[in-house]
Amino acid sequence: MKTLSRKEEIIKVAATLFRKKGYNAISMRDLAAEMDMKAASLYNHISGKQEILAAIILEVALEFTEGMESVMTQNSSSLKKLEGLIELHIDITLNHSEALAAVNNDWMHLEGENLSAFVKMRDGYEDNFRNIIKQGIETNEIKPHHPEVILFSILSTLRTLYLWQEKRGKLDVNVLKKDMVSVLIGGIV
Amino acid sequence: MKTLSRKEEIIKVAATLFRKKGYNAISMRDLAAEMDMKAASLYNHISGKQEILAAIILEVALEFTEGMESVMTQNSSSLKKLEGLIELHIDITLNHSEALAAVNNDWMHLEGENLSAFVKMRDGYEDNFRNIIKQGIETNEIKPHHPEVILFSILSTLRTLYLWQEKRGKLDVNVLKKDMVSVLIGGIV
DNA sequence: AATTCTAACTAACAACTGTTAGTTTTGTTC
DNA sequence: GAACAAAACTAACAGTTGTTAGTTAGAATT
Numbered sequence: 001m002k003t004l005s006r007k008e009e010i011i012k013v014a015a016t017l018f019r020k021k022g023y024n025a026i027s028m029r030d031l032a033a034e035m036d037m038k039a040a041s042l043y044n045h046i047s048g049k050q051e052i053l054a055a056i057i058l059e060v061a062l063e064f065t066e067g068m069e070s071v072m073t074q075n076s077s078s079l080k081k082l083e084g085l086i087e088l089h090i091d092i093t094l095n096h097s098e099a100l101a102a103v104n105n106d107w108m109h110l111e112g113e114n115l116s117a118f119v120k121m122r123d124g125y126e127d128n129f130r131n132i133i134k135q136g137i138e139t140n141e142i143k144p145h146h147p148e149v150i151l152f153s154i155l156s157t158l159r160t161l162y163l164w165q166e167k168r169g170k171l172d173v174n175v176l177k178k179d180m181v182s183v184l185i186g187g188i189v
Numbered sequence: 190m191k192t193l194s195r196k197e198e199i200i201k202v203a204a205t206l207f208r209k210k211g212y213n214a215i216s217m218r219d220l221a222a223e224m225d226m227k228a229a230s231l232y233n234h235i236s237g238k239q240e241i242l243a244a245i246i247l248e249v250a251l252e253f254t255e256g257m258e259s260v261m262t263q264n265s266s267s268l269k270k271l272e273g274l275i276e277l278h279i280d281i282t283l284n285h286s287e288a289l290a291a292v293n294n295d296w297m298h299l300e301g302e303n304l305s306a307f308v309k310m311r312d313g314y315e316d317n318f319r320n321i322i323k324q325g326i327e328t329n330e331i332k333p334h335h336p337e338v339i340l341f342s343i344l345s346t347l348r349t350l351y352l353w354q355e356k357r358g359k360l361d362v363n364v365l366k367k368d369m370v371s372v373l374i375g376g377i378v
Numbered sequence: 379a380a381t382t383c384t385a386a387c388t389a390a391c392a393a394c395t396g397t398t399a400g401t402t403t404t405g406t407t408c
Numbered sequence: 409g410a411a412c413a414a415a416a417c418t419a420a421c422a423g424t425t426g427t428t429a430g431t432t433a434g435a436a437t438t
Contacts, residue, residue: 006385021297024213028426040427041386049426079378105294108210142377148356149368150377153346160345167337179338187376188331188339189268195415217396229397230416238396 007045010035012098014052019101023053023109054114056102061121063092068128078136082154083181085129089158090177100162129155154184196234199224203241204287212242212295243303245291250310252281257317267325271343272370274318278347279366289351318344343373 004012013034017026028049032039046052067088071081093100107118130151136142142150168176193201202223206215217238221228235241256277260270282289296307319340325331331339357365 022211022213022294024211025298027424029424037385038387040388040429043427044385105211109214143371143375145368145372145377146360148353148360149365149372152349152353152356153369153372154377156346156349156352157342160341160349163345164341167341171335171337176338179334180342182332183334183338183342183376185376185378186332187372187374187378188334188343189374189376216394218394226415227417229399229418232397233415 010042010045011052011055015056015098015102018053018056018106019098023102023106050111050114053102053106054110056099057107057110057118058114060092060096060099060103061118063096064088064125065121067092068125072128072132077141078132078139079141079185081132082136082185085132086154086158086181086184087177089161090173090180093161094168094173097162097165104159104162126151126155157184199231199234200241200244201287204245204291207242207245207295208287208290212291212298239300239303242291242295243299245288246296246299246307247303249281249285249288249292250307252285253277253314254310256281257314261317261321266330267321267328268330268374270321271325271374274321275343275347275370275373276366278350279362279369282350283357283362286351286354293348293351315340315344346373 010031014026014031017031017034028039028042031052032042035042068085071084071088074081074084076084107115107122110118130147133142133147133150137144137147171179199220203215203220206220206223217228217231220241221231224231257274260273260277263270263273265273296304296311299307319336322331322336322339326333326336360368
């Protein structure tokens with residue numbers, strides 16, 4: 001358990017506040033109050049509100065990008081890669097549960113390079129995901145549905161995993177992974 | 190094609206603006222500019238910003254509630270009911286694509302009775318959805334997975350259908366419904 | 379003991395927020 | 409054309425926003 005720098009503390013607290021009401025609904029004074037300081041003091045540690053948002057979102061986006069690369073280079077079937085992606089999402093969600101609300105709902109409030117960097121990573125991630133599905137269909141591992149329907153259905157479930165806070169505690173991580181893979185890939189009937 | 194009242198116009202335009210950046214990021218002046226008027230003039234038609242948000246969200250919530258009741262009273266198998274719910278979501282999404290962003294992302298900015306009315310409808314809806322799944326498991330129509338996993342997986346896909354704007358145009362509604370039912374219930378393998 | 383650094387503070391800024399009051403324009407009805 | 413209601417307007421309000429400037433207290437380094 002490493003000790004957080006003051007800057008990291010601010011970013012972490014900000015993520016938990018953003019989670020509940022979103023980036024725009026939280027003021028620097030709200031954040032400062034939660035940190036037991038005055039708003040102006042925050043600027044000894046960060047350059048502005050935008051830097052906080054970028055730090056929260058881009059760190060997670062980078063982890064997804066790296067995780068995807070790792071899955072892509074693994075020499076295995078499309079289904080195994082899909083399984084890997086499901087596990088990737090679950091792992092990241094467990095490690096960054098607060099940040100994921102911002103990644104999903106506040107990314108559009110990123111500005112300039114922060115925004116374009118995020119969109120680029122996100123688009124690239126989706127492309128890779130789609131290609132894995134397409135390949136699975138070509139090799140007859142996956143039923144010949146429209147790839148967009150499959151992509152959308154799996155990805156939207158994985159992206160909203162962070163909302164599943166309370167129930168998660170009751171389920172073991174590995175059980176959750178197994179169930180998730182089974183439901184998303186094998187269906188429910 | 191009925192002609193909209195000025196109030197309905199305002200609410201509709203507000204929904205499209207809220208969709209892109211969220212409730213808090215859109216000011217009454219932004220909304221007025223999009224309507225080609227001054228912010229103060231909006232108040233000739235609506236009581237305040239909160240009324241707009243409530244109108245957008247509660248109308249859709251009510252449609253979901255009524256749709257659920259209609260499905261619940263239909264005398265059929267659990268799987269058929271699930272199919273009905275999938276179709277319900279697709280129909281509502283097509284008819285209220287702008288409003289659904291607010292329903293998903295801005296409901297927490299509702300206040301007072303608006304908020305409690307929404308939360309009540311939403312919780313009730315989820316309970317009914319869960320019960321249909323549970324019943325399907327009892328009757329062996331559905332694999333004995335943890336009901337929460339199934340509920341979460343299907344519901345999060347349906348709830349984010351509104352994000353699927355561009356691709357949707359290419360697919361016929363009935364094809365989409367069939368594919369969605371097939372993927373969500375039958376899986377992809 | 380003197381100096382530098384860190385991290386807090388107070389005070390203030392210009393811009394923006396939702397909203398109200400009062401007024402003027404517009405189009406319809408007698 | 410007078411009277412009326414609907415719907416726009418201008419001007420202003422009190423509060424909030426992110427941020428900057430300058431200051432100060434305590435700790436670390438010289």
